[in-house]
Amino acid sequence: MPVADPRTVYAATHVERAALADDLAGLTDAQWATTSLSDRWTVEETVAHLTAAASIGPWRWVRSVLGARFDFDRHNDRRLAEHRGTTPAETLARFRAVQDSTTSTWGPKAAWLGEVVIHGEDIRRPLGIVRTPPVETTTTVAEFVASRDFTVAGKTVSEGLRLEATDGPFAAGDGPLVTGPTLALVMVMAGRAAHLDDLDGPGVAALRSRLARTPPREAP
Template identity: 85%
Template sequence: MTTDATVLAATRAERAALADDLADLTDAQWATPSLCGRWTVEDTVAHLTAAASVGPWRWVRSVLGARFDFDLHNDRRLAEHRGATPAETLARFRAIIGSTTSTWGPKQAWLGEVVVHGEDVRRPLGLVRTPPVEVTTEVARFVASRDFTVAGKTMSAGLRLVATDGPFTAGEGPEVTGPTLALVMAMAGRAAHLDALDGPGVATLRERLA
């Protein structure tokens, strides 16, 4: 993925795939805890809607209004974009599938957000989707290169990451191998995906995620 246009197209495709996967959930499934700590599936989807609805200056005002409490900032924006029912929450998410609104930062961050949060809600629900390898590779390279929204660079420091299903490699040190999506999720702080990884560096990741 060499252009913003291709990254944005992939972002739209991943949003659409997630919306389709969630179309037939029961109310109980919408209330399932996600991999995002205290957020449910519905909360996480509302957060994705908020992320694609708040531009840079409104984001600044929101953060200032929360006195730099980013949890409070996220909770306020999540509540704003959560519907009265799960069906309304999903409809609001579908409405931003093609959105190009976001705060500052590389377009890869938008793609990474929907890939990571998509897995955050699918895995607890038993839904399986592996995005195209070029998508997960783009996200893995981005996440490993910096601490931006998630501490991917810090999490993977001193380790050699090697994807078994694509071309992604990064770093030097004890090796961690596995599917690109599992590497992304581990770098994003999700311990649930460690079981899909192998190599002597997995113990280090497990300690960092403990």
């Protein structure tokens, strides 16, 4: 899946949104209130954040950031509140309504595929829901996240390490080896310590130390 092909990336994003919406159907109120791996947000709040991300274009994003005085936590929380429903069912319906959206702010389209893959796993893992996106999708996200610090600090987290996927072609970096499923590598590069136990190799200790000092970041 070429990162430079927006149509392919958008198609994968739509597939992941649809899969997440289907996984959320039938959750109890307690499950909706579960804390996600993003820590600051519950499952429902994380879904509302994904709806916001698929609903705000470049100029609305600029106005929102300016209104929040470049406090990205405030910006995210305001947009989350805007797209959260009065009930979890309404929150889910709003998310389904943007399933095929191609709206996004500036930046590489792979970032917004990463947004739904990472936050989808943020939601599923605490709920015990297992989904492995197609390896083409996780490989695209892994390559993007490892290459720069954009919405998450993937390049910084993985610096000086050799990452190799055990379920696909992704490989990046030089140094002590870290191996594991592509999705787990993505999540650890995104700062999610819960996935460290899915990885092997002499470089895992360095990742564990780095994540202990670096809380997960939320995409602005």
